[in-house]
Amino acid sequence: MNVSKSARNFVASHIASLPKSGIREFFDIVNTMDDVISLGVGEPDFTTPWNIREAGTFSLEQGHTAYTSNLGMLSLRKEICKYVACNYGVKYNPNNECIVTIGVSEALDIAMRALLNPGDEVIYTTPCFVSYPAEITMAHGVPVPVPTYEKDNFTLTPETLQQVLTPKSKVLLLNFPCNPTGAVMGLENLKAVAEIAEKHDLIVITDEIYSELVYDGLEHHSIAALDGMRDRTIFLHGFSKAFAMTGWRVGYACGPAEIIDAMMKIHQYGIMSANTTSQEAALEALQNGTSAMLKMRESYRERRNVMVKMLNDMGLKCVMPQGAFYAFPNIQSTGLDSKTFARQLLEKEHVAVVPGVAFGECGEGYVRCCYATGIQDIIEAMKRIKHFVDGLKK
Ligand code: PMP
Numbered sequence: 001m002n003v004s005k006s007a008r009n010f011v012a013s014h015i016a017s018l019p020k021s022g023i024r025e026f027f028d029i030v031n032t033m034d035d036v037i038s039l040g041v042g043e044p045d046f047t048t049p050w051n052i053r054e055a056g057t058f059s060l061e062q063g064h065t066a067y068t069s070n071l072g073m074l075s076l077r078k079e080i081c082k083y084v085a086c087n088y089g090v091k092y093n094p095n096n097e098c099i100v101t102i103g104v105s106e107a108l109d110i111a112m113r114a115l116l117n118p119g120d121e122v123i124y125t126t127p128c129f130v131s132y133p134a135e136i137t138m139a140h141g142v143p144v145p146v147p148t149y150e151k152d153n154f155t156l157t158p159e160t161l162q163q164v165l166t167p168k169s170k171v172l173l174l175n176f177p178c179n180p181t182g183a184v185m186g187l188e189n190l191k192a193v194a195e196i197a198e199k200h201d202l203i204v205i206t207d208e209i210y211s212e213l214v215y216d217g218l219e220h221h222s223i224a225a226l227d228g229m230r231d232r233t234i235f236l237h238g239f240s241k242a243f244a245m246t247g248w249r250v251g252y253a254c255g256p257a258e259i260i261d262a263m264m265k266i267h268q269y270g271i272m273s274a275n276t277t278s279q280e281a282a283l284e285a286l287q288n289g290t291s292a293m294l295k296m297r298e299s300y301r302e303r304r305n306v307m308v309k310m311l312n313d314m315g316l317k318c319v320m321p322q323g324a325f326y327a328f329p330n331i332q333s334t335g336l337d338s339k340t341f342a343r344q345l346l347e348k349e350h351v352a353v354v355p356g357v358a359f360g361e362c363g364e365g366y367v368r369c370c371y372a373t374g375i376q377d378i379i380e381a382m383k384r385i386k387h388f389v390d391g392l393k394k
Helices: 003-009 022-030 050-061 074-088 103-115 131-138 158-164 187-199 257-270 276-288 290-313 338-349 375-393
Strands: 098-101 121-126 142-147 169-174 203-207 233-238 251-254 367-370
Touching: 022 338, 050 276, 074 098, 074 233, 074 251, 074 276, 098 103, 098 257, 103 131, 103 169, 103 203, 103 233, 103 251, 103 257, 121 131, 131 142, 142 158, 158 187, 169 187, 187 203, 251 257, 290 375, 338 367, 338 375
Parallel strands: 121 142, 121 169, 169 203, 203 233
Antiparallel strands: 098 251, 233 251
């Protein structure tokens, strides 16, 4: 008997047909090479600020090594609700409208599983974070991408949203500031999208993981804060990006009590509770992490300006990203598709960027360059990309 073949037959069909993340595939190759400047991985290059690490260390020193409440430490939930009320203008009850999760990743997963019946459609903007369509499929939903375009600065317009609505539409998943485009939604568009969500009785999941990282004095608006939206929105946020805490694995969801309760059941049986040390560190991040966060943000802003200018100067048109830490230049003038561009750039110049198509079909013609990378590396990478692009013209 061919064991591996029959073992494969045990895998559920919706998982067997799920593609692996295009990013990981690519970075497996990057990891085998020397001298690569990587603009690929989407995480801060900063170490978690010291006071936050110290809070984690102190938590261990004190012997806080047991489970917490399933929903997460009440002190942390109180602080989260205070932070969300203060910064986003939406009030949640820490006792039953907030759950601490293993990053936004878990929050997204349990939100999908709590909401979806098989066949329910989830509308999500593309290009998008690679996990979205997979998360929807794993929860037996139907992923329905809605494209965003460079001409609209990659924001969602009410017109394009209208085009994908069907009687089976149930969830609208938003992510602004956006990975991979850096797009931020203006208040007018956000209001128009909220109106459509209300009219079509959609529940909105809003992934606001990059919401502290908006630049040039721009104000971030949460759809949860708009009239009538609080009770049809699940607000997801976490500590990975703004506080440089990717490895701590801590995030949260806030929303109507009935939905948080449903999400809690999945979390309770599947996870138990988020990591205790990380929860204590997260509490410190909210209480005393703002000044370090603002310093990191200022550094991202400077690096963004350098990267985007150099990209435009070399003829790769790049919309100025208003949030997150990604630039999404248009590479169509090179005549290469995004995978070929990224592969050849890596082989010839040892610079890693992510092909836009990894973020959905409408990401074709673009690549994602993360600017949470040292400024000298950014400058050197841009010189190498220019050399590569100039070489293509010969
Ligand atoms: N949402 C988006 C849009 C992301 O880019 C990421 C991480 N790249 C996540 C969620 C997952 O974040 P976490 O570390 O909180 O699980």
